[in-house]
Amino acid sequence: MPKPEKIEAVATITKLFAESTSCFVTDYQGLNVEDITELRKNLRENKITYLIAKNTLIKLGAKAAGTEGLDEHLVGPTAIAFTEDEPAIAAKILNDSFKSKELPIMKAFIVDEKLFDGAEITRLASLPPRDIILSMVVAAVEAPFSQLVGSLDGFFRELIGSIDALEEKIRSKS
Numbered sequence: 001m002p003k004p005e006k007i008e009a010v011a012t013i014t015k016l017f018a019e020s021t022s023c024f025v026t027d028y029q030g031l032n033v034e035d036i037t038e039l040r041k042n043l044r045e046n047k048i049t050y051l052i053a054k055n056t057l058i059k060l061g062a063k064a065a066g067t068e069g070l071d072e073h074l075v076g077p078t079a080i081a082f083t084e085d086e087p088a089i090a091a092k093i094l095n096d097s098f099k100s101k102e103l104p105i106m107k108a109f110i111v112d113e114k115l116f117d118g119a120e121i122t123r124l125a126s127l128p129p130r131d132i133i134l135s136m137v138v139a140a141v142e143a144p145f146s147q148l149v150g151s152l153d154g155f156f157r158e159l160i161g162s163i164d165a166l167e168e169k170i171r172s173k174s
Contacts, residue, residue, distance in 0.1 A: 021087065
């Protein structure tokens with residue numbers, strides 16, 4: 001019979017998997033207490049939960065939440081970062097924290113129900129924040145319309161200028 005603590009841990013992990021839009025499976029070997037404290041602080045400030053748990057509990061929680069594909073990555077010391085917001089922020093924090101060290105490593109991550117190898121973390125970490133990406137899309141869509149408006153404005157200014165010049169010429173002859 002499972003212990004109540006383990007049942008509660010699986011329920012918490014299941015809830016985190018169910019509520020998160022992305023999760024990052026990491027190894028935490030090579031981080032001392034100070035490193036983990038700093039990492040957790042940086043993640044917490046961005047509403048990202050960093051959980052260290054036994055692989056069997058993580059497997060049970062992932063299975064209960066319907067998250068698949070992580071079993072092969074749940075080997076050795078494992079921690080998972082869960083986020084409901086932008087995955088690029090979590091990727092950047094984890095990548096920056098792990099970059100200067102040989103260990104730990106990023107094992108895998110899931111973004112919008114797609115599983116990625118941990119080596120691809122640098123691509124995700126290099127993306128600008130969502131707000132900037134959206135503003136870039138808006139600017140790209142808006143640019144042709146702005147050019148069209150500018151061209152039409154120039155055409156009508158020239159037309160009005162020609163009409164005014166013609167009117168002046170007719171008035172001066174009368």
